[in-house]
Amino acid sequence: xxxxxxxxxxxxxxxxxxxxxxxxxxxxxxxx
Amino acid sequence: xxxxxxxxxxxxxxxxxxxxxxxxxxxxxxxxxxxxxxxxxxxxxxxxxxxxxxxxxxxxxxxxxxxxxxxxxxxxxxxxxxxxxxxxxxxxxxxxxxxxxxxxxxxxxxxxxxxxxxxxxxxxxxxxxxxxxxxxxxxxxxxxxxxxxxxxxxxxxxxxxx
Numbered sequence: 001x002x003x004x005x006x007x008x009x010x011x012x013x014x015x016x017x018x019x020x021x022x023x024x025x026x027x028x029x030x031x032x
Numbered sequence: 033x034x035x036x037x038x039x040x041x042x043x044x045x046x047x048x049x050x051x052x053x054x055x056x057x058x059x060x061x062x063x064x065x066x067x068x069x070x071x072x073x074x075x076x077x078x079x080x081x082x083x084x085x086x087x088x089x090x091x092x093x094x095x096x097x098x099x100x101x102x103x104x105x106x107x108x109x110x111x112x113x114x115x116x117x118x119x120x121x122x123x124x125x126x127x128x129x130x131x132x133x134x135x136x137x138x139x140x141x142x143x144x145x146x147x148x149x150x151x152x153x154x155x156x157x158x159x160x161x162x163x164x165x166x167x168x169x170x171x172x173x174x175x176x177x178x179x180x181x182x183x184x185x186x187x188x189x190x191x192x193x194x
Binding site for chain 1: 167
């Protein structure tokens with residue numbers, strides 16, 4: 001499997017997915 | 033006016049623009065430019081004159097951003113880094129920024145010194161250094177996306193997580 005960080009789009013999409021995951025973790029922790 | 037947090041916030045923004053701006057320059061411009069320049073034999077100028085200067089402001093911008101961020105957190109430094117509920121969004125941002133600072137000084141800069149010939153390295157070591165520095169730089173680009181999200185969310189929890 002190709003490393004997503006080898007391409008700019010892979011890097012950006014990985015960052016967006018990580019943001020979505022962390023957003024949901026924080027929202028859950030804050031009881032929102 | 034509360035001088036310390038106000039000035040710290042200002043410096044945090046300016047140094048952050050310097051740091052992340054150069055990070056984006058490396059990733060969005062320089063990687064492709066260096067590859068194209070190497071292909072037509074014009075890469076020496078970039079390596080000799082551009083990259084060392086950009087790396088200087090990049091790595092010290094990272095330090096200044098982190099220090100100004102720590103000063104801005106002030107008495108809430110512990111609450112942020114311990115991910116206390118009251119400072120959870122900015123705590124996530126602070127941890128991401130800290131990981132990125134680590135990547136700059138432990139993975140990117142020591143390997144760039146080998147690539148640029150500031151320290152001695154064999155061709156094999158240079159190739160390995162190139163890959164490590166590249167992946168650390170790309171990791172920081174990826175982490176900058178949630179980092180900026182949580183910086184924006186700090187102090188606006190209701191808007192972002194309500």
